[in-house]
Amino acid sequence: MSPPPDVGAERLLEVRDVTRVFASLIAVANVSLDVVAGSATGLVGPNGSGKTTLINVISGVYRPSGGTVRLRGRDVTGTASHRLCRLGLNRTFQIPHPLGDLTVADNIAVVRPRRGATPRFDADPLEFVGLAAAAPVLASRLTSGEQKLLDLARALASGPDVLLVDELGAGLSARELEHVASLLVRLKDAGLGLLVVEHLMDFLEQIVDDVLVMDAGAEIFRGTLRGAVSDPRVIDVYLGGAP
Amino acid sequence: MQLFEYAIVNGVLFGLFYGFIGIGLNLLFGVMRLVNLAHGDLVVFGGYLGYSLAVDAHINSLWAIPLSIPAALVFGFLVYHATVPRLRRAVDTETASLIVFFGISQVLEALMTMIYGANQVTLPSPGGPVSLFGQDYPASVVISAALSVPALALLYLYLYRTRIGLATRAVMADEDEAVASGVRVRRVAVWAFMIGVAFATTAGTLTAFMLGGINPTTGSGLTITAFTVIIIGSLGNPLGTVVGGLLVGLASSLSLTQAYATEWTAVVPYVLLLVVVLVRPSGLFGATVRRA
Amino acid sequence: MPEDDATPADAPPPPTPHDAAGADRTGRAAPSGRIWGLRAREGRWVRRVVPVVATPVLLFFAPHVYNNLAFLTTMVVYVVLAEGVNLLYGFTGYLPFGYVGFFGAGAYGASLAVVDWHVTGLVALVIGGLTAAIIGLVVSPLLRLSGAYFALATLAASQVLYYVVANEPWTYGESGMSLPEVFGATETYVIALVIMALALAVTVAVRDSRFGLSLRAIRSDPVSAAMAGIDVVRARTAAWFISAALAGLAGAIWAIMTAAFYAENPFDLTISVYAIVFALFGGVRTVLGPVIGTVVLYSLYQYIGISNPQYFELVYGLLIVGLALFLPGGLGSLVTGSAARWRRRRTRPVTGALDGAAPGGGTP
Numbered sequence: 001m002s003p004p005p006d007v008g009a010e011r012l013l014e015v016r017d018v019t020r021v022f023a024s025l026i027a028v029a030n031v032s033l034d035v036v037a038g039s040a041t042g043l044v045g046p047n048g049s050g051k052t053t054l055i056n057v058i059s060g061v062y063r064p065s066g067g068t069v070r071l072r073g074r075d076v077t078g079t080a081s082h083r084l085c086r087l088g089l090n091r092t093f094q095i096p097h098p099l100g101d102l103t104v105a106d107n108i109a110v111v112r113p114r115r116g117a118t119p120r121f122d123a124d125p126l127e128f129v130g131l132a133a134a135a136p137v138l139a140s141r142l143t144s145g146e147q148k149l150l151d152l153a154r155a156l157a158s159g160p161d162v163l164l165v166d167e168l169g170a171g172l173s174a175r176e177l178e179h180v181a182s183l184l185v186r187l188k189d190a191g192l193g194l195l196v197v198e199h200l201m202d203f204l205e206q207i208v209d210d211v212l213v214m215d216a217g218a219e220i221f222r223g224t225l226r227g228a229v230s231d232p233r234v235i236d237v238y239l240g241g242a243p
Numbered sequence: 244m245q246l247f248e249y250a251i252v253n254g255v256l257f258g259l260f261y262g263f264i265g266i267g268l269n270l271l272f273g274v275m276r277l278v279n280l281a282h283g284d285l286v287v288f289g290g291y292l293g294y295s296l297a298v299d300a301h302i303n304s305l306w307a308i309p310l311s312i313p314a315a316l317v318f319g320f321l322v323y324h325a326t327v328p329r330l331r332r333a334v335d336t337e338t339a340s341l342i343v344f345f346g347i348s349q350v351l352e353a354l355m356t357m358i359y360g361a362n363q364v365t366l367p368s369p370g371g372p373v374s375l376f377g378q379d380y381p382a383s384v385v386i387s388a389a390l391s392v393p394a395l396a397l398l399y400l401y402l403y404r405t406r407i408g409l410a411t412r413a414v415m416a417d418e419d420e421a422v423a424s425g426v427r428v429r430r431v432a433v434w435a436f437m438i439g440v441a442f443a444t445t446a447g448t449l450t451a452f453m454l455g456g457i458n459p460t461t462g463s464g465l466t467i468t469a470f471t472v473i474i475i476g477s478l479g480n481p482l483g484t485v486v487g488g489l490l491v492g493l494a495s496s497l498s499l500t501q502a503y504a505t506e507w508t509a510v511v512p513y514v515l516l517l518v519v520v521l522v523r524p525s526g527l528f529g530a531t532v533r534r535a
Numbered sequence: 536m537p538e539d540d541a542t543p544a545d546a547p548p549p550p551t552p553h554d555a556a557g558a559d560r561t562g563r564a565a566p567s568g569r570i571w572g573l574r575a576r577e578g579r580w581v582r583r584v585v586p587v588v589a590t591p592v593l594l595f596f597a598p599h600v601y602n603n604l605a606f607l608t609t610m611v612v613y614v615v616l617a618e619g620v621n622l623l624y625g626f627t628g629y630l631p632f633g634y635v636g637f638f639g640a641g642a643y644g645a646s647l648a649v650v651d652w653h654v655t656g657l658v659a660l661v662i663g664g665l666t667a668a669i670i671g672l673v674v675s676p677l678l679r680l681s682g683a684y685f686a687l688a689t690l691a692a693s694q695v696l697y698y699v700v701a702n703e704p705w706t707y708g709e710s711g712m713s714l715p716e717v718f719g720a721t722e723t724y725v726i727a728l729v730i731m732a733l734a735l736a737v738t739v740a741v742r743d744s745r746f747g748l749s750l751r752a753i754r755s756d757p758v759s760a761a762m763a764g765i766d767v768v769r770a771r772t773a774a775w776f777i778s779a780a781l782a783g784l785a786g787a788i789w790a791i792m793t794a795a796f797y798a799e800n801p802f803d804l805t806i807s808v809y810a811i812v813f814a815l816f817g818g819v820r821t822v823l824g825p826v827i828g829t830v831v832l833y834s835l836y837q838y839i840g841i842s843n844p845q846y847f848e849l850v851y852g853l854l855i856v857g858l859a860l861f862l863p864g865g866l867g868s869l870v871t872g873s874a875a876r877w878r879r880r881r882t883r884p885v886t887g888a889l890d891g892a893a894p895g896g897g898t899p
Contacts, residue, residue, distance in 0.1 A: 061758065085764035097762075099755040100334070102748070110745075110752045112764030139755075151759075158764055278683040329860050337682035338630055339859055342815065346855030349808075353849035361845075459845075463804070470687050510698040513691035520688050521676055 010037040012193040013058070013089070013162045018067035020057050027053040029217040030067070033195070035162055040184065040194035042204045042211035042225060046237060050217040051197045052094055055164050058195075059091045060084045071162065088114055090155035091164035094197075096147035100140030104131055107139050107150055111157040119159030121190040129153045129183060145172050152183070163187065165196045169203045181206040201229065213237070249378050250500045251493065256380065256388035258492025260446075260453050262485040263391035264465060265472035266398055267442030273415040273479030274435040275327065278341040281348035282443050283465030284355070285315075289447020290457045291355060294364050304366050304448050308390070311444040319440035322347070323433050348462065355459040365456035366448070383452030390449060394442070399481055401438070411435055415479040471516040477526030486527065491515060583743065586822045587735045591728040604720045608792050610833045611727040615785040616810035617817070617825035618734040619778040624811070625819030626741060626750040627774050629678070632686045635807040636674075636693030637667040637779045641786025642801035643700055646712050649791070656717040660726070660787045667783025670696065671776050678771050690804070697802035711797040714790065723792050730784045737777060738822045750774055812851050815858060818867025827866060
């Protein structure tokens with residue numbers, strides 16, 4: 001378990017020894033990580049290495065089979081998604097999950113804002129991601145890239161401290177990626193803690209402070225991104241199992 | 244214990260027949276998530292065909308089985324093309340298909356009432372009682388059960404011994420994967436649909452025998468029983484459907500032997516359905532858990 | 536969202552039109568243009584008050600046009616049921632084939648209360664609604680299911696309930712019950728109209744409230760809805776109870792009207808079927824759709840269905856197939872759908888969210 005990068009920083013999310021088993025398949029095995037305010041942690045690994053499962057466990061979609069998750073020091077292991085949202089944790093989805101029958105504006109209006117906490121980032125979420133002009137459009141009519149931005153805007157509307165970003169970059173063009181990366185950096189600067197799942201190394205390089213590399217559900221590397229790309233185990237996993 | 248043994252054999256005979264009723268529905272639901280609420284009405288339609296042959300043409304009503312197959316295939320082909328492409332584009336295909344096929348079931352019921360009237364019709368028995376394990380059973384019941392076995396075997400051969408059957412099972416397991424590996428889903432779906440309809444109508448004459456008679460509203464109850472059978476046996480699993488059929492048959496038959504339970508026999512499939520969907524929604528043989 | 540503390544988003548809104556007024560924090564019910572020359576704010580009130588007030592008032596004078604109170608009362612009862620189906624299916628996507636179970640439970644509870652406990656008519660109505668809500672509680676585990684499983688499981692549950700009521704000596708199921716006269720025929724009709732106004736008010740309140748928006752979000756994507764802070768189970772359960780209680784009230788006034796309880800009548804699956812068909816025909820997720828669907832189709836039923844039920848069955852069977860395939864939003868979508876299409880066309884070439892990426896060309 002590595003110490004947080006900045007000793008004085010506020011630890012927002014503490015994941016300890018989280019395991020998730022499906023039938024007989026161990027999807028996530030004893031993974032621990034911290035997310036610190038104003039920083040971004042990358043979560044890297046080949047397809048099927050358990051990254052999205054870990055995100056799903058942290059965000060309350062699945063219960064963990066073992067281990068604990070703490071949000072600002074409070075034990076939230078196995079807490080339902082809607083509670084986590086109200087406690088200041090939110091996420092985006094690998095495959096966009098728009099509320100398709102609702103307009104873009106309603107996708108934001110439906111979000112229950114947090115109470116009793118000043119949001120770290122309180123700009124208008126649609127303005128922020130650049131979807132303000134699309135407010136009266138049905139979400140199902142957006143392109144999938146726009147739907148991913150809508151997921152991000154909806155997550156931000158809840159005023160989260162911790163944001164889990166699941167492959168926001170996948171399928172976007174180079175120009176779009178740059179736009180999205182700049183958005184995430186601004187969120188980090190606003191004091192949010194980010195956990196970013198991504199395949200694209202160039203994209204990650206612009207955002208993250210450190211990375212955790214997973215393979216077959218377990219951690220195989222922890223440190224800087226630069227260190228990861230020269231680590232023999234990581235190289236082996238990527239050259240041996242990358243698509 | 245004679246009564247008990249009788250109930251067991253009777254339950255098995257009915258169980259095979261229930262498997263026959265369920266198998267066509269399973270094919271449609273397994274392949275395309277189409278909820279064919281008209282399944283039972285198609286069965287009854289097949290039964291009326293047998294009735295017409297016996298009463299109007301004075302030939303054995305079992306001829307309805309071979310005669311109905313081409314008609315069922317054509318009907319299935321037409322209904323498939325009229326409904327399925329649109330249904331597949333719906334937001335919630337499952338519920339949309341439920342509504343459309345419910346409409347079709349009402350149309351079929353109305354047509355049957357117009358043609359045959361609302362009253363129960365019965366078929367002449369195909370022979371005298373048959374002795375099994377020392378007890379007598381009506382020939383109609385024994386023949387129906389006996390015919391269910393080759394029908395189930397045929398579907399098993401289709402699914403496990405033909406190329407299109409392999410493709411069908413691939414689509415049932417994971418449609419996206421099947422598409423990715425080059426399966427022509429549309430062809431699989433059309434055939435599954437046509438065969439599903441054909442299984443329904445062929446079961447029709449047997450239904451008139453098994454239930455002692457049919458009327459235009461018999462179908463809706465049959466649809467529920469068929470759903471119970473395939474959910475118990477797990478969707479997409481033909482052997483599971485047979486086991487599901489046997490369980491429903493035995494449970495109904497045994498409830499008849501309990502003095503207190505006789506008036507509850509009709510409700511046995513409903514109770515079984517509720518227990519299964521709440522306790523084990525993936526069915527007895529289900530590997531994949533259904534997103535509930 | 537300044538008024539958010541007034542009502543929790545996923546608690547049922549109070550079923551009065553008055554309270555619904557404060558519930559519009561979503562802005563969605565505010566069309567930007569003018570309706571009938573009114574400003575948006577007034578237009579919103581027209582959309583709320585007209586259905587709730589004008590519908591019962593118009594129907595109040597219906598006996599002057601067609602003086603058959605039994606027919607009219609039954610029709611109004613069906614409007615309540617169709618609105619109940621609307622709340623469940625339209626807003627949550629759950630199709631309750633066994634909805635009749637709540638209706639039967641309401642009829643049974645009210646009849647028992649009148650016959651055994653000799654309560655007044657209004658108390659009997661409340662007991663009918665409560666009985667249905669209790670049955671709703673008992674079968675609420677079914678809300679774990681979805682799609683066809685849910686539809687068929689509710690149907691099975693309603694049939695089990697019917698067999699319990701019909702076959703047990705202690706339930707009067709075998710003998711049936713005959714009720715003394717509780718209300719006069721006109722009185723019964725007016726009370727049915729009041730129940731209908733309540734159902735319409737609830738639908739308006741749900742449509743225009745955060746609660747309704749939450750339900751539509753859940754229908755769109757339950758996972759996203761949960762991540763947006765909506766308690767999915769609680770919201771669904773709330774819609775389920777409201778819908779059950781409405782059916783219970785409808786069953787209670789129906790039992791009082793018919794002055795007799797025989798289990799096979801109020802538990803007849805045809806009642807579910809008609810309520811669903813009427814709601815789908817008029818259009819779910821609108822307030823007046825189920826009203827129009829019921830008035831048109833039930834009148835048709837009265838005209839051809841009673842003497843030749845199979846012709847009516849044929850007509851509505853074909854209607855369902857045609858509607859579900861070609862007009863999934865029902866008649867109502869002819870009005871609202873064209874407006875939405877117009878709005879979409881006007882705003883289509885917008886976005887540019889992805890830093891100048893052309894709309895539609897954002898992803899490879």
